[in-house]
Amino acid sequence: MQSVCNKKPGWKSGASLARRVKYEVTMEKVIEEQIHRCGYKMDSDVCELYLGRRGLKDVSDLSRFRLLKYLWLNHNKISNVNFLGNNFRLAELYLNSNELSDITGSLKHLTSLHTLMLNDNHLTNLQATMKELKGMTNLRILSLFHNPLEQDASYRHTVLHHLPSVQLLDRENVTQKEREEAFQLFHPHRTAVIQSLGFGRRTDSVLSSRAAAQSSIGHRSSKRNRAITRNSNRNNTITFEDKVLLRGYQRSVMQFTLFDWNKILLSKLDHSEEKFADEPQLITVTFR
Known part of the structure; x- marks a missing residue:
C-alpha cells in the first residue's frame, strides 16, 4: 500500500486547485x-x-x-x-x-x-x-x-x-x-525633400548651391539666365537680385489650349449667303 508521503505532489495540486x-x-x-x-x-x-x-x-x-x-x-x-x-x-x-x-x-x-x-x-x-x-x-x-x-x-x-x-x-x-x-x-528623407521644395520650385537654400549646379541650371534656362549665372560664377557670389531672377526662370512652364470660336459661323446667319468660315483653330497660351 502506498504511503501518504508518496501522494504529496497530488495533495499540492489539489490544494492549488482549491485556492483557484x-x-x-x-x-x-x-x-x-x-x-x-x-x-x-x-x-x-x-x-x-x-x-x-x-x-x-x-x-x-x-x-x-x-x-x-x-x-x-x-x-x-x-x-x-x-x-x-x-x-x-x-x-x-x-x-x-x-x-x-x-x-x-x-x-x-x-x-x-x-x-x-x-x-x-x-x-x-x-x-x-x-x-x-x-x-x-x-x-x-x-x-x-x-x-x-x-x-x-x-x-x-x-x-x-x-x-x-x-x-x-x-x-x-x-x-x-x-x-x-x-x-x-x-522620416528624415521626406523632411529633406519638403524643406527643399516650395510651391513647385526650389527655395533659396538650393539656389545658393555649388557653381556646378548653377551652370547646369544656366544651360537649361534662357539666354538671360545663362548670362546671370556666368556673371555670378566669375564673382563667386550670387546677389539677392540674381537669386530672384534665377528663381523666376526656374518656375515650371504653364501651358493651356483653348478653341478659337471666332472662326465658327453663328447659327443665326443666313445660310443662303455664300460665306465660308475659316478653318477652326486651337490657341495655345504658354507662360511661367
Missing part, C-alpha cells in the same frame, strides 16, 4: 456585487465595471459583457490581460498601477479605445508596446509614465509616430512642435 476555485468564486462575487449595485438585469446591459483596488491578481473572462465600454482595473496585482477577448466596444480601459510587464497579443483588437491607462506598471519594451497599440486609431488619451520603457531617449516622439491620434500623452497635451519633431526623426 476559491479565487474564481471571490472574483465572480465582486462582479456580481457591481452588477447588483448598478441595477443591471442582464449581462448585455452591463456597460461599465469598477474592479479597482480589489487586490486582484487575475481576472476571469469578461467576454459575456459584450457591450462593456468602461472598465476600471487599476491598483490591483494583475500580471497579464487575457480576459478581454470579445470586448470590442471598450472605450476606456484603466490598467494603471498593476504588475504588467508585457501586453503583446492582449489589446490590439480593442480598436474602439479612446482612453488607455497603463502607467505605473513594468512595461520595458517600447517597440513591442507600440506594435500592440498602433492599430488604435481612435485613441486620444494614453498614459505610459512610470514604466521602464519611459527611459527611452526618443520615447515621446516614438509614441507620437506610431499613435498620431493621441492628443494627451502622460497627462501633457501633445503640441504641434512635438509632432513635427517626430516626423523629422522618423
Whole structure:
C-alpha cells in the first residue's frame, strides 16, 4: 500500500486547485456585487465595471459583457490581460498601477479605445508596446509614465509616430512642435525633400548651391539666365537680385489650349449667303 508521503505532489495540486476555485468564486462575487449595485438585469446591459483596488491578481473572462465600454482595473496585482477577448466596444480601459510587464497579443483588437491607462506598471519594451497599440486609431488619451520603457531617449516622439491620434500623452497635451519633431526623426528623407521644395520650385537654400549646379541650371534656362549665372560664377557670389531672377526662370512652364470660336459661323446667319468660315483653330497660351 502506498504511503501518504508518496501522494504529496497530488495533495499540492489539489490544494492549488482549491485556492483557484476559491479565487474564481471571490472574483465572480465582486462582479456580481457591481452588477447588483448598478441595477443591471442582464449581462448585455452591463456597460461599465469598477474592479479597482480589489487586490486582484487575475481576472476571469469578461467576454459575456459584450457591450462593456468602461472598465476600471487599476491598483490591483494583475500580471497579464487575457480576459478581454470579445470586448470590442471598450472605450476606456484603466490598467494603471498593476504588475504588467508585457501586453503583446492582449489589446490590439480593442480598436474602439479612446482612453488607455497603463502607467505605473513594468512595461520595458517600447517597440513591442507600440506594435500592440498602433492599430488604435481612435485613441486620444494614453498614459505610459512610470514604466521602464519611459527611459527611452526618443520615447515621446516614438509614441507620437506610431499613435498620431493621441492628443494627451502622460497627462501633457501633445503640441504641434512635438509632432513635427517626430516626423523629422522618423522620416528624415521626406523632411529633406519638403524643406527643399516650395510651391513647385526650389527655395533659396538650393539656389545658393555649388557653381556646378548653377551652370547646369544656366544651360537649361534662357539666354538671360545663362548670362546671370556666368556673371555670378566669375564673382563667386550670387546677389539677392540674381537669386530672384534665377528663381523666376526656374518656375515650371504653364501651358493651356483653348478653341478659337471666332472662326465658327453663328447659327443665326443666313445660310443662303455664300460665306465660308475659316478653318477652326486651337490657341495655345504658354507662360511661367
